[in-house]
Amino acid sequence: MPEDIHGQLNLFLRERGILTDFQVSEPASTSGSINPPIEIAVAPGFTPITSVSVTINNQTNRIWLNGTVGLTATFDAAGVVTVTLQLLRGTTIIYQTSKTISSPSVLPATVSEIVHLEHIDVTAVSGELPVTATYTLRAQADTATVTSGGPVTLTAAQLERNP
Amino acid sequence: MTQNSQSRGIVIPRQDRLTEFQFNEPISTPIADAIPLTNSTLAEATINIDDNNDKVYITATVGWFNAFAAAGVVAATFTLSRNGIPIASVVQTVSNATATEVDVFNVARIIFVDQPLPEIIPSQSSFIHGNVQVTYTLTADASDPTAATTGPITLTLSTIERNLL
Numbered sequence: 001m002p003e004d005i006h007g008q009l010n011l012f013l014r015e016r017g018i019l020t021d022f023q024v025s026e027p028a029s030t031s032g033s034i035n036p037p038i039e040i041a042v043a044p045g046f047t048p049i050t051s052v053s054v055t056i057n058n059q060t061n062r063i064w065l066n067g068t069v070g071l072t073a074t075f076d077a078a079g080v081v082t083v084t085l086q087l088l089r090g091t092t093i094i095y096q097t098s099k100t101i102s103s104p105s106v107l108p109a110t111v112s113e114i115v116h117l118e119h120i121d122v123t124a125v126s127g128e129l130p131v132t133a134t135y136t137l138r139a140q141a142d143t144a145t146v147t148s149g150g151p152v153t154l155t156a157a158q159l160e161r162n163p
Numbered sequence: 164m165t166q167n168s169q170s171r172g173i174v175i176p177r178q179d180r181l182t183e184f185q186f187n188e189p190i191s192t193p194i195a196d197a198i199p200l201t202n203s204t205l206a207e208a209t210i211n212i213d214d215n216n217d218k219v220y221i222t223a224t225v226g227w228f229n230a231f232a233a234a235g236v237v238a239a240t241f242t243l244s245r246n247g248i249p250i251a252s253v254v255q256t257v258s259n260a261t262a263t264e265v266d267v268f269n270v271a272r273i274i275f276v277d278q279p280l281p282e283i284i285p286s287q288s289s290f291i292h293g294n295v296q297v298t299y300t301l302t303a304d305a306s307d308p309t310a311a312t313t314g315p316i317t318l319t320l321s322t323i324e325r326n327l328l
Contacts, residue, residue, distance in 0.1 A: 017182055017183040017184040018182045018184070019180070019182075019184070062184065064184070064186075079261060080260075082268055095191045096315065097270055097314075104260035116270055117315075118319070119188065119315070120319065162185065
């Protein structure tokens, strides 16, 4: 069989590790479009930002989560505030990251930043299938000066296993 | 094109799809012992390429910080390499404007599409006959030894199948 035929047949082989389901929650796609903005709670509290659900039909599937959040902090003088962001499956914390917002100005200032979260959930389900898993993105600040006025995006992509 | 048709083994052409998903996520929630970023390998994953018209969609996300003892700026460079050869990088800084001791956190994010992998797929024909394993590595370096990570660290690889149209 000619090599080119081999190659063309290869195009029709079943693929693996494919993206089979995609869910998204995007309550705000532009900065400032959440009005009034979401006030980020101070520790030990957390503020839910958004959530997304995905129905899982195989225990070997992986859920690829991506989140993007715009944050704004107000300062009276030079300083920093740190925001902790988490992803939860149900009530279980599965991912955590931190972002510091800094102001170099001695004058009052408003500073905006963007933060990204990315996690692959490999233990999404147990028991009888299919199972719907709900993922929540939440945030906490170390001072009461942080808000989110958007953008806010959370996606959940389901990927089949690589046999 | 549905998942059901896939599971029933129906033969369908593949184009512009994400396939072959691979990842390495060594840390997803903060660990106790910080890893210095100086000349550090953070994550590595290997993907199967079966067509030299495929692209590889790469994402990397790293939480990092610097422990400032005084005002200052620290930079970190995050680099993606294919089989040891750098192919993409970003530089990010953290800063402290005051004399106060403080940890300043940042999140580095790289999205890169790799093509056409010429040094590992030398074939001149339209198709690859067989599969090639390609390893991508995420490394970091910093301008100050106090820059470090306690996570999270995420690296993903996906093949973008070529467009047949």
